Amino acid sequence: MRALGTAELxxxxxxxxxPLNEDDTIDFGRLELEVDALIAAGPHGIYTNGSAGEFHTLAEYEYDRLHELVAGRCADAGVAFQLGAGHPSGQLSLDRIRRAAALRPGAIQVVLPDWLPLSRDETTAAVARMAEVADDVPLVLYNPPCAKTQLPPELFAELADAVPALIGIKVPGGDDDWYRRVSALVGGRLAVFVAGHTLASGLARGAAGAYSNVACLSPAGALRWYRLMHSDAPAALDVERRLQRFFRDHIAPLAAQGYCDPALDKTLAAIGGWAEIGTRVRWPHRSVPADLVPALRTAARAAVPELLG
Structure with a gap:
């Protein structure tokens, strides 16, 4: 597909x-049906290998097969797609970027090397090197709360100056002061993507979109909510308040029990029931028991029927 620009992101x-089998192998048949369901739901695009995609567990042959499937299905359907090339090793990340670039996605999502924190100069050098090997495919930098190197708005501004290929950032968001700092320092040079369950308030404060955990719950529902943000902002903010209450009351307790983010994202997908994915995550992480899903689904439908209709 054509490379994305900041304004288009x-x-x-x-x-x-x-979707995992009992032996932790990927069920590519179910994965193909899942991608078809995502395409049918009509989001602005599909991406791979964020935290929800368990990128850190993939063997390289799985990485390539996954990307060939997603790139092929999305290209055939005319749907925008981004490929994640993150890896805790910077060297292996460069190899993944090269192979992702050959499939010509709209952008490549990257993470910083993760075993040791990076200095400011090392951060800039890392992103610049990634851009060099991306073969003119733009980059989106994912800086989640679990990253060893946490970047302040000032460093995002420096990266925007130093690496023109960087078109967006994937961050958890922040308070009003954080948004003001990002707006003042970054302006329109980077598309700011925030957590999906904060998108209504984030859009109102300058965010561009979300690599969305709400789309894990319901891809079609997340898109309906996005449209509501543009047609009736107060109603969309009311959905956000109820959604965050559901997360606080029902998802946060699972996180407090030690279930990792991919396990929670798969639980959201099981609640939504839009594809046969299952709640199983790869070793060594624990999977949320599937027998918890019916009660969670009932609670979600009571809290945010607009998303699960």
Whole structure:
């Protein structure tokens, strides 16, 4: 597909999730059906290998097969797609970027090397080197709360100056002061993507979109909510308040029990029931028991029927 620019990078992007067999192998048949369901839901685009996609567990042959499937299905359907090339090793990340670039996605998502924190100069050098090997495919930098190197708005501004190929950032967001700092320092040079369950308030404060955990719950529902943000902002903010209450009351307790983010994202997908993915995550992480899903689904439908209709 054609490379994306900053102004074109917006909206609700839905993640691929790994349907796993009992031996932790990927069920590519179910994955193909999942991608078809995502395409049918009509998000602004589909992406791979964020935290929800368990990118850190993939063997390289799985990485290539996953990307060939997603790139092929999306290209055939005319749907925008981004490929994640993150890896805790910077060297292996460069190899993944090269192979992702050959499939010509709209952008490549990257993470910083993760075993040791990076200095400011090392951060800039890392992103610049990634851009060099991306063969003119733009980059989106994912800086989640679990990253060893946490970047302040000032460093995002420095990266925007130093690496023109960087078109967006994927961050958790922040308070009003954080948004003001990002706006003042970054302006329109980077598309700011925030957590999906904060998108209504984030859009109002300058965010461009979300690589969306709400799309894990319901890809079509997340898109309906996005449209509501533009047609009736107060109603969309009311949905956000109820959604965050559901997360606080029902998802946060699972996180407090030690379930990792991919396990929670797969649980959201099981609640939504839009594809046969299952709640299983790869060793060594624990999977949320599937027998918890019916009660969670009932609670979600009571809290945010607009998303699960």
């Amino acid at each position: 917006h909206g609700v992007w839905a993640s691929t999730l790994l």
